[in-house]
Amino acid sequence: MRAVVVSRPGPPSVLEVRDVATPVPGPEELRVRVHAFGVNRADLLQRRGMYPAPPGSPQEIPGLEHAGVVDAVGPAVEGMASGDRVMGIVGGGAYAEYLVTRADQLVRIPQGIAFCDAAAIPEVFVTAHDALERLAVVRGEWVLVHAVGSGVGTAAVQLIAARGAKCIGTSRTDAKLARARELGMEAGVNTAGGDFADAVLQLARGGVAAAVDLLGGPFLQQTIECMARRGRIILVGLSAGRRADIDLGTILRQRLRIEGTVLRSRDDEEKAAAVSSFGISVMPLIESGSIRSVIDRVFEFEQVAAAHEYLESNASFGKVVVQVV
């Protein structure tokens, strides 16, 4: 089969399409003929050699989510058959014509949703749903979402609206804030100037109940200042940096909670639990059309380096997808 391989750590040009062995499913695995895959920021880090694939996943072929058709099924697999249209998460290996995975890390693609649209769903909606569950966001609460134009951001804003909660999104560009409003964002704050806490507190008097933080770094202290008493912050990404200098006095006085999360390195059972919860709570909303994947651009398989360059440029709103067929 053809697959995209990280030939060595480096810029997008290190991604090479090569002929590699087609993977063979074990007794409890099935094989998917990949039609499209999503590009994630974790892939960019992995390409640069800063984020090796988790143990048990393909080490050279990146890719955390896929949409395609089941084409081989191990004898111990129940409930899936060749020909089923599926989408799912994997620890790696989605940048390829074929991958092997487990049935509990897949969901069926609803009728009427194309492979490219489906490939943009799993990683960001499982992540955003899992984050909102951990935050225990309920109706009427204010929720701050940083980088609201990102894949996870565009998923979170829709899931927050679906819960009857109110999303304040941040972005460095007004155009992304305008588009996020169309997805159900209640209010937006432009963070190009660096400060956002005062603007957030103007909107959510007394502070926000929860925050989905994709930035981290020096912004975390401001996020802490945005929180209401007993506010909950979940750290999903660190695009602004790993180190943070924070005021623990506010965390004590306001009784705040800060939690970190990552999907890729979880073990199979925990991933299966997250996919199951997503299947129960989010798939019906996707099937009914009340929430949807947000795709900025679809690239051809041979253009995967351009897809990386584009995501790295921070120009995209929503997801960047690569079409395999």
Added chain:
Amino acid sequence: MRAVVVSRPGPPSVLEVRDVATPVPGPEELRVRVHAFGVNRADLLQRRGMYPAPPGSPQEIPGLEHAGVVDAVGPAVEGMASGDRVMGIVGGGAYAEYLVTRADQLVRIPQGIAFCDAAAIPEVFVTAHDALERLAVVRGEWVLVHAVGSGVGTAAVQLIAARGAKCIGTSRTDAKLARARELGMEAGVNTAGGDFADAVLQLARGGVAAAVDLLGGPFLQQTIECMARRGRIILVGLSAGRRADIDLGTILRQRLRIEGTVLRSRDDEEKAAAVSSFGISVMPLIESGSIRSVIDRVFEFEQVAAAHEYLESNASFGKVVVQVV
């Protein structure tokens, strides 16, 4: 009545015993003739003007816990009567001969426990129990407790052992570690040299599941490094400082949770809930004698300044108590 008043912000000598009006209970309140009260670090901060009393509590008279006898009961109070021996938490006002409080912020003193022993119980056992509940500590887990010789520390180590979990305590003096071992601490680490993470990881291979942190400040990053995957940290005090420079990458990768807590500023309903949980889960252990208050020294009412000086010296192991009668 006589009460201890903070005459102005400053050193222990600003504490003055004065004659003030005896408080009168409202319809839903009762009055306690205080026989003894515990001294807490929050009182030291309040005396220095850095931690004003919460709204609705006496502003000039400190004191967060007491033991005594009910001597007047409002008409709407049920389940308590004059003459009952009680102990409890208050938002302030315990440094006095009388205080008014609510029945749901009290528990009865078990037979055979003296007022001075009882006065050392409420604040630290409610705080430590509430912290361990929030951490959801279960049998067999390793739990790190900083400042294990403090009042909260000596309560936490006993409650951790009662849960069948294993406590690693830290202190700057070997003598305190030796005494904490007698309370059920599994292993101790002397932090006088500043470093403790390597020693903790030697004891708890793979890291500790939970941590009760009374230090904060520059030690928090080391505490983060001590944690196992999905570890939980609760910040109960900040005696090492308010600011912390932390590595968010570890928080994400290990999926850690950091939570702040404080008892004093909670509203009445939340305090009542914490006291109720303590009454259900901890009081039976106190009644049976399997856990106990740990008292370092009892001071006379007129020596309250000396009690503050002693707690500030960090020489004490367990609680410092003042006897009113």
